[in-house]
Amino acid sequence: MSALSFGEIVEPSTRALIDEDLEEYPEYLNITPEWEGNFTVPNEINSLIFLESRIVKDLIYSCVLVQEKSLCKLMNGGLEIFALPNNQFIVLYSEGNGLNTGQVVESLKNWIYTAKEIYAITTDSVYNYQNPYNVEKPISLIRVLTNSENTFNYKKLEQPNLVTGLGACLLTYCIHQSLGKCTLFVIYIDKSHLDSYSSTAVLEVLKKLDIPIKNSNVKISSTSNNNLYM
Amino acid sequence: MASLLQFSKPTDLSGYVLMIPSVSVGNLPQLTIDLLIKTYSFEKIASIWHPAIVSMVGSDPYNSSSSEVCTACEFYSNEKLKIACIQLRSTLDYKLAKKFFDDIYNVIKELQLKKVIILSSAFDYELHNINKERFYFLDNTQNNSFATISNIKQLEMNNNGKYLINGSGFSLNLYDVISRGLKCVLLGKYISEGDNRPDAQSLLEKTFQILDMQKKLKNIEYPSSWAYVFGGPPPIGIY
Numbered sequence: 319m320s321a322l323s324f325g326e327i328v329e330p331s332t333r334a335l336i337d338e339d340l341e342e343y344p345e346y347l348n349i350t351p352e353w354e355g356n357f358t359v360p361n362e363i364n365s366l367i368f369l370e371s372r373i374v375k376d377l378i379y380s381c382v383l384v385q386e387k388s389l390c391k392l393m394n395g396g397l398e399i400f401a402l403p404n405n406q407f408i409v410l411y412s413e414g415n416g417l418n419t420g421q422v423v424e425s426l427k428n429w430i431y432t433a434k435e436i437y438a439i440t441t442d443s444v445y446n447y448q449n450p451y452n453v454e455k456p457i458s459l460i461r462v463l464t465n466s467e468n469t470f471n472y473k474k475l476e477q478p479n480l481v482t483g484l485g486a487c488l489l490t491y492c493i494h495q496s497l498g499k500c501t502l503f504v505i506y507i508d509k510s511h512l513d514s515y516s517s518t519a520v521l522e523v524l525k526k527l528d529i530p531i532k533n534s535n536v537k538i539s540s541t542s543n544n545n546l547y548m
Numbered sequence: 549m550a551s552l553l554q555f556s557k558p559t560d561l562s563g564y565v566l567m568i569p570s571v572s573v574g575n576l577p578q579l580t581i582d583l584l585i586k587t588y589s590f591e592k593i594a595s596i597w598h599p600a601i602v603s604m605v606g607s608d609p610y611n612s613s614s615s616e617v618c619t620a621c622e623f624y625s626n627e628k629l630k631i632a633c634i635q636l637r638s639t640l641d642y643k644l645a646k647k648f649f650d651d652i653y654n655v656i657k658e659l660q661l662k663k664v665i666i667l668s669s670a671f672d673y674e675l676h677n678i679n680k681e682r683f684y685f686l687d688n689t690q691n692n693s694f695a696t697i698s699n700i701k702q703l704e705m706n707n708n709g710k711y712l713i714n715g716s717g718f719s720l721n722l723y724d725v726i727s728r729g730l731k732c733v734l735l736g737k738y739i740s741e742g743d744n745r746p747d748a749q750s751l752l753e754k755t756f757q758i759l760d761m762q763k764k765l766k767n768i769e770y771p772s773s774w775a776y777v778f779g780g781p782p783p784i785g786i787y
Contacts (some may be wrong), residue, residue: 342721344646346643347643418602418643420601421599448776449780451781452781453783453784453785477606477773477776478774479606480605481604481605486604490595490597493619494595494597495597
C-alpha cells in the first residue's frame with residue numbers, strides 16, 4: 319500500500335463490516351442475461367481471450383481492435399465480444415450493475431466449453447503485490463495461474479497473492495468443470511494508467527497469445543476519469 | 549447453474565461433522581479452518597461453485613511448491629477425524645446470499661452429516677464485562693454437554709426477540725437456514741482485529757472440546773501462506 323497522506327480518511331479494512339447492517343438478505347431475483355447482436359456460439363473457437371480493467375481495455379481498443387465492431391454485447395453484464403482472425407475471440411469486460419461475474423461466466427458457458435484455450439488478462443497495482451523476495455519490486459511484473467501446464471515463461475503467482483474479478487471467476491469455473499485449459503495472466507503495473515513502458519508488459523502478453531497487433535505505437539490518454547484536481 | 553459441489557472422487561460423508569466458516573471479524577473462522585486443514589492434513593475432496601461467491605484465486609495456501617490453484621470456496625475432509633470443512637476465502641454477493649444458503653443447505657442435507665458447526669466471531673466491544681465468557685454458541689441439538697464447558701455462554705435474544713451478533717457476518721442467517729432440518733451449532737468468539745492467530749487456535753480447541761475430541765488435539769501448524777501476515781521480507785537494497 320502506498321504511504322498515507324496526512325488527513326486521509328482510511329476506511330476500515332475489515333470484511334466483517336461489509337453488509338453489517340443486513341439483518342435480512344434480500345430475496346433472490348433471477349436476472350436474465352440481455353444479449354444484443356449475434357450471440358450464436360461459433361463452431362470453432364481456438365482461443366477465447368478475456369480482458370478486464372480499464373487500462374488494458376484502452377490499450378486493446380487502440381492497438382488491436384481499432385474501430386472493429388463487436389459481435390455481441392451483454393447489456394446487463396458489461397461484456398463485449400469481438401472476433402479476430404484465426405478463430406480467436408476477444409471478450410472485454412467492465413464491472414457494472416446487473417449480473418455479477420459468476421452470472422456473466424455462466425451466461426458464457428457454451429462459449430467456454432467450445433473454446434480450445436481460455437486466457438484471461440487482468441491488471442493490478444504493483445503496490446498490492448506481496449513480494450516474497452528480498453529484492454525491490456520491478457516497475458511491472460507478470461505472473462500466471464493456470465489449471466493446465468504453464469507453457470509461458472512467467473512465474474506462477476506466489477502465495478499469499480490473490481486475484482479477484484472476472485479472470486478469477488473464469489479460472490474457478492474451469493477448475494470446477496474440470497476444463498483444464500484456462501490461464502490467467504496478472505500484470506502488475508506501478509501506475510493507474512498505462513505509459514509506453516508499462517504498456518510493453520501488456521503488449522508482450524498479447525503477442526504471446528498470437529493476437530495480431532495492428533498498431534503498437536499508440537498514444538494513450540492519461541486523462542483521469544474524474545474532474546478532481548484538473 | 550452448474551452443480552454446487554464437484555467431488556474429485558466418490559465420497560461418503562455420512563456421520564461426518566461439517567464445519568462452515570462465516571466471514572466475520574478478523575477472519576477468525578477462516579483462520580481456524582486453515583489451522584484445521586494444515587494441522588490435520590485435510591484432503592481437498594471437492595470444489596464449490598456458486599455465482600454468489602465472490603471469486604478469488606491464488607496459489608495453494610498450504611504448500612508453496614504445489615502447482616495447484618486455490619479458489620474462493622473449497623471442500624476438505626479428514627477420514628480419521630470424520631470431520632469435513634468448507635473453506636470460504638472470500639465473501640458473498642449479498643443479492644445472491646439467500647439463494648446460496650438455500651442451495652448449500654439442499655446439497656449438504658443429502659450428505660447425511662452428523663452435525664454442522666458454523667464458526668463465527670464478533671466484535672469484542674460487545675463484551676461489556678471482559679471477565680465474562682469469550683465464546684458464545686447457539687445450538688438446536690439440545691445438547692447438555694455445553695454446560696460442562698468453561699468460558700462459553702449461550703446467546704440470548706435481544707428485546708425484539710432476535711439474535712444479534714455484531715461483526716459475525718452471515719453466520720446467523722446461515723444458522724437459521726441449516727437448523728431447519730439439520731443438527732447445527734453456531735460457535736464463535738469475541739475478538740478484535742489484529743493478529744488473530746492465537747484466537748484461531750483457541751477457537752479450534754473449543755470446537756474440539758464441543759465435539760468431545762480433546763484427545764485428538766495436536767501441536768498446531770501454520771500454513772505457509774501465513775508467513776507474510778506482516779508483509780513480505782524487506783528488500784536487501786534498503787540496508
